Amino acid sequence: MKLELLRPTALAVIAVLVAGGALPARGQSISDQELFGKSAEVAQRALEVWGERDDPEALARVADIGYRVARHSGHTETPFSFHLIDMAAPNALALPGGHLFVTRGMLDLDLDDDMLAALLGHEIAHVARLHHARMQKRSTLVNLLSQALIVGVMVAARQDDDRRTRDPYLRPYDPSGREPTDGQVLQGAAAASLVLGELMLRGYSREFEDEADEEGQRWAAAAGFDPNGTRKLFERMSLRLPQSKEYGYLQTHPFLDDRARAATARGQFLKTLEAKDEQDFRVRTQAALLAYARNEKGLKPEVVRLLEDDALVAWPAGSEAEAIRLARLGELREAEEAKPLVARDFGALLAAYARHRGEVAEVTPESRFLATLDAETAELETARGEAYPQAVKVLEQGVYETSFLVTFASNWPQAPEIPRVALALGDAYSRLRQPTEAVTQYLAAWRAAPESDQGRRAREGLKVLAPSLNELAALQKLSEQDDDPEIRKLATERLAAEAGRYTELRNGAEYLKRFPEGDQAGRVTERLNTLADKLYNEMVLYRAVGDDLQALERIQQILTHAPLSPAAQQLREQAVLEG
Numbered sequence: 001m002k003l004e005l006l007r008p009t010a011l012a013v014i015a016v017l018v019a020g021g022a023l024p025a026r027g028q029s030i031s032d033q034e035l036f037g038k039s040a041e042v043a044q045r046a047l048e049v050w051g052e053r054d055d056p057e058a059l060a061r062v063a064d065i066g067y068r069v070a071r072h073s074g075h076t077e078t079p080f081s082f083h084l085i086d087m088a089a090p091n092a093l094a095l096p097g098g099h100l101f102v103t104r105g106m107l108d109l110d111l112d113d114d115m116l117a118a119l120l121g122h123e124i125a126h127v128a129r130l131h132h133a134r135m136q137k138r139s140t141l142v143n144l145l146s147q148a149l150i151v152g153v154m155v156a157a158r159q160d161d162d163r164r165t166r167d168p169y170l171r172p173y174d175p176s177g178r179e180p181t182d183g184q185v186l187q188g189a190a191a192a193s194l195v196l197g198e199l200m201l202r203g204y205s206r207e208f209e210d211e212a213d214e215e216g217q218r219w220a221a222a223a224g225f226d227p228n229g230t231r232k233l234f235e236r237m238s239l240r241l242p243q244s245k246e247y248g249y250l251q252t253h254p255f256l257d258d259r260a261r262a263a264t265a266r267g268q269f270l271k272t273l274e275a276k277d278e279q280d281f282r283v284r285t286q287a288a289l290l291a292y293a294r295n296e297k298g299l300k301p302e303v304v305r306l307l308e309d310d311a312l313v314a315w316p317a318g319s320e321a322e323a324i325r326l327a328r329l330g331e332l333r334e335a336e337e338a339k340p341l342v343a344r345d346f347g348a349l350l351a352a353y354a355r356h357r358g359e360v361a362e363v364t365p366e367s368r369f370l371a372t373l374d375a376e377t378a379e380l381e382t383a384r385g386e387a388y389p390q391a392v393k394v395l396e397q398g399v400y401e402t403s404f405l406v407t408f409a410s411n412w413p414q415a416p417e418i419p420r421v422a423l424a425l426g427d428a429y430s431r432l433r434q435p436t437e438a439v440t441q442y443l444a445a446w447r448a449a450p451e452s453d454q455g456r457r458a459r460e461g462l463k464v465l466a467p468s469l470n471e472l473a474a475l476q477k478l479s480e481q482d483d484d485p486e487i488r489k490l491a492t493e494r495l496a497a498e499a500g501r502y503t504e505l506r507n508g509a510e511y512l513k514r515f516p517e518g519d520q521a522g523r524v525t526e527r528l529n530t531l532a533d534k535l536y537n538e539m540v541l542y543r544a545v546g547d548d549l550q551a552l553e554r555i556q557q558i559l560t561h562a563p564l565s566p567a568a569q570q571l572r573e574q575a576v577l578e579g
Contacts (some may be wrong), residue, residue: 028076028281028288036078037296037303039097043083044306046101053084053104056355062102063313065113066120068223069216071281073121075128079285081310082120088516089564090237094123099310108516109236114220114229121216129211213259217266227270234259279315286315317363325356325369329376342391343403346384347410353377384411392417402428419445419454426461435465436474436510443481450483459484466490472498472511476518492519499523505531505561532558532567 030036053059063082070080080098090105100123111119213230221227293299293307312324332352336344357373391408394400395417405425409418422445429438442465445458462478467490469475475498478491499520502508508528512521535554542551558567 028079028284030079030288030292031077033292033296036097036292037299039095039099040307041300041303043081043095043097043099044303046095047083047085047306050101051086053086055084056359058107059084059313060316060359062107062116062120065117065225066100066124067278067282067285067314069117069121069219069225070124071276071278072219072222073124073128073215075124076284078127079288079310079314080124080127081285081289082313088513092119092123094126096127098127100124100127105516111233111236112229114226115233115236116229117220117223117225118216118230118233121218121220122212123216124219125212125215126208129208129215209259214266218270221270221272224272224276226272227266230259230266282315283318286311286318286320289314290320316359317367322360322367322369325360326372329353329356329373333376333380341383341387342394343407344383344387345407345410346380346387347407347413350377350380350384353380388412388415395421402432419449419452419458422448423454423458423461426458430461430465435469435471436477439465439469439474439477443477446483459487462487463490467494469494470498470502470507472502472507472520472524473514476511476515476520479519495520500527502527503531505535505557509561528562529565529567532562532565536567536570 059082062084066080066082078096078098080100083099083101084107085101085103087103088105088108089103090109091103092106093101095101100120102119106119217227217230220229289307289311293304293311299307308324312321315321329352332349336346336349353373353376357370357377360367360369360373388411391404391411394404395408402425405421405428408415408421409425412418415421422441426438426441426445429435429441439462442458442461446455446462449455450459462484463486466475466478466487469478469491472495475491475495479488479495481488500523502524505528508524508531511518511524512528515521518524535558539551539554539558542548542554555571558565558571562568
């Protein structure tokens with residue numbers, strides 16, 4: 001069966017990506033400027049499609065370990081950079097420009113530093129040993145990346161991203177300049193999920209996997225990590241991942257048992273060396289990234305921003321890093337100061353300042369930049385204090401929008417008005433049909449002041465919600481609270497019933513994202529796959545009668561909310577066959 005809804009050019013791109021696997025690059029001098037630029041643009045699009053994981057501490061840990069290992073690879077022709085993806089499936093991937101991606105699911109396996117060094121060493125080896133260029137079936141990498149971008153494949157795949165309707169850059173490319181139809185926009189989004197899904201879900205040959213294991217293990221040991229980390233990595237995966245070759249890392253990196261035995265044998269002859277300071281390596285990486293971002297003509301602003309963020313992660317201190325930090329904080333502050341005083345989110349601003357200050361203080365505690373941050377923080381604290389009486393007055397008047405309540409809770413989380421604010425937010429989210437958020441706020445109001453009028457009303461609101469809730473994530477949250485056995489029992493029973501009969505893919509996907517090891521995760525996954533199969537069959541029928549828009553909508557639902565389902569795998573396989 002052919003997937004005729006996607007344009008032939010896009011399908012050809014998919015096929016080449018599958019044949020070529022993950023795409024490697026060079027180190028710190030960026031010898032191939034064009035290749036690095038295309039790779040950086042694909043990396044930026046990939047973060048849009050997959051979703052970037054906002055966890056600065058985890059990213060700093062990955063970068064610290066990654067740069068220690070990369071330094072020993074001897075690869076200095078393209079700078080390495082590290083990114084976290086908000087994806088439940090445990091996996092990792094390297095692009096040709098040295099952009100390495102690690103998923104949330106991989107970090108959720110609780111890898112120790114030795115295991116993480118083995119994982120990152122493996123992906124670094126794919127780049128350093130140019131495995132993409134040594135594949136038997138391949139296309140010119142620059143042409144491949146150019147095609148992917150020109151045909152509009154790398155567009156945001158999120159269904160709730162309304163930028164697709166107003167930003168021409170996110171729309172499928174049309175040389176005629178005509179406005180794209182809804183079907184064309186969906187087509188570009190579906191193709192994005194397919195292409196990037198293939199990048200994540202397709203691996204190298206066994207020869208290259210073995211070579212990457214060996215080199216990564218050796219470099220990790222040279223960087224001061226236990227070479228047994230490679231064996232422990234595979235053992236952890238064997239214990240924690242479903243024993244299916246179609247799941248996450250097991251699909252892209254098969255034959256774990258054999259690789260674990262090989263790692264054990266190699267480990268006997270490897271000695272852990274003393275860790276050395278990789279600061280110079282990281283500083284030079286930062287310099288290479290910034291030089292490209294500032295000197296290369298025609299870079300899109302979002303790609304420049306990505307490279308600057310990469311440079312900040314590469315080396316978080318020094319004048320260059322401090323300039324980037326001030327620019328980012330300045331953007332946030334300017335946006336807030338454009339709002340009325342009571343509408344400004346001082347809580348988010350102060351949290352951003354505190355994060356940047358902590359990162360600088362950890363690396364260079366003597367930096368004069370800290371005094372600059374402290375002075376601006378003091379100004380924000382003063383403004384927050386001035387805004388508080390005005391915000392309380394607005395609250396007492398009772399005429400406000402939900403956004404005001406959200407900002408109030410962010411600005412003054414310990415204020416005596418918080419139970420009232422949380423209750424009002426719970427009521428607002430209930431009216432907006434956002435039950436998971438409503439449950440969160442009702443719980444907050446109840447726990448903040450359980451004997452107050454607001455606390456009692458919040459508890460009653462939860463009792464009313466529980467028996468009729470359809471949102472699985474909200475039910476799981478209620479079933480885990482210990483304050484009221486009656487509410488817990490109601491939620492647990494309702495969750496058990498809904499896990500096997502919910503009707504929207506989004507509902508199951510949200511549950512699995514928030515509670516991947518929840519009580520009903522197995523049944524929710526089973527139902528998710530059933531619903532995806534149903535949508536797949538509907539897609540086939542709509543395609544048969546020529547209704548491409550309806551068919552594309554179902555393709556997008558499957559790829560967005562059930563990317564690991566058998567139905568999604570069928571879509572990818574069909575795209576490859578058609579290509």
